Amino acid sequence: SKFIVGLTGGIGSGKTTVANLFAAQGITLVDADIVARDVVAQGSVGLKAIEAHFGAEILTPEGELDRAKLRQQIFNHPDEREWLNQLLHPMIRAEMLAQVEKATSAYVIMVVPLLFENGLDRLVNRTLVVDISPELQVKRTVKRDNVDVSQVNNIINSQCSRSEKLAKADDVIDNQGEISSLKRQVLALHQHYLQLSGNDNA
Ligand code: ATP
Structure with a gap:
């Protein structure tokens, strides 16, 4: 609170x-752009869910999210964009509130x-x-x-x-x-x- x-x-x-x-x-600052990157960082639950949905082609050879490919996948596909938002928005909200509660x-x-x-x-x-x-x-x-x-x-x-x-x-x-x-x-x-x-x- x-x-x-x-x-x-x-x-x-x-x-x-x-x-x-x-x-x-x-x-203390809580930055939505930073949190949005963190929830799809390498090894994150968010990135695993994206890989399970779109396949391993959505990753770079280094195992990171290939943002250009993801943009392609959701461009002109409102249902895929919606799926992604439903996945990420609650994660981003929860992480931002967790950072708020930790702030002194x-x-x-x-x-x-x-x-x-x-x-x-x-x-x-x-x-x-x-x-x-x-x-x-x-x-x-x-x-x-x-x-x-x-x-x-x-x-x-x-x-x-x-x-x-x-x-x-x-x-x-x-x-x-x-x-x-x-x-x-x-x-x-x-x-x-x-x-x-x-x-x-x-
Ligand atoms: P974005 O949403 O695009 O990331 P932002 O809202 O965070 O942008 P800033 O990066 O803080 O905006 O500012 C945009 C640019 O304008 C920066 O280069 C910054 O240094 C410059 N700037 C900010 N305020 C002023 C000001 N009052 N006078 C001149 N330049 C400014």
């Missing part, structure tokens, strides 16, 4: 940057890129959206990843819209400005979350 803040935002919005600022205040910080930041899209907002006490315009999302992601504008736009369009995210957010960080402004906003929210989680003496 830890106080959980769900941190989300679109591609290139600054989730990682914000999460690291909370971590610098001693707050006053509250926990759960970093979940698709928090609203995957209904994980139901697991958290409060949602925090990192907000920037789609134009800045494109600019910062292209600069960071050296990818095409059209690729970034496709990802933006596959995610829940800026206005939907803002409507669902309990708290919003505006990341259109300087990092110094980001730091100020994180420090203020940190104090707020200490209060909400019943640790206002820090």
Whole structure:
């Protein structure tokens, strides 16, 4: 029964940057992307189930999950995609909650890129959206990843819209400005979350 803040935002919005600022205040991060990789790591129950379902061809020669092959298998096969989600989503949820319970910080930041899209907002006490315009999302992601504008736009369009995210957010960080402004906003929210989680003496 830890106080959980769900941190989300679109591609290139600054989730990682914000999460690291909370971590610098001693707050434990639970990262959905890392957990999603761990549940299909070599030797995991998740990977064994995937191998049993799709066959050993789904593995690389080294015995790891061949992600490109898995993408091929579920592309245009909604039933296979559904099977995979039914397998992995409960495992990911359970592992994230296990990490939350192990945490010793006053509250926990759960970093979940698709928090609203995957209904994980139901697991958290409060949602925090990192907000920037789609134009800045494109600019910062292209600069960071050296990818095409059209690729970034496709990802933006596959995610829940800026206005939907803002409507669902309990708290919003505006990341259109300087990092110094980001730091100020994180420090203020940190104090707020200490209060909400019943640790206002820090
Ligand atoms: P993704 O979902 O794509 O992994 P993200 O939401 O975690 O992205 P970050 O990686 O934190 O986003 O930020 C995207 C890029 O923008 C990074 O290169 C980061 O250094 C840069 N960035 C973040 N905030 C700012 C800012 N306020 N000013 C300038 N650059 C920034």
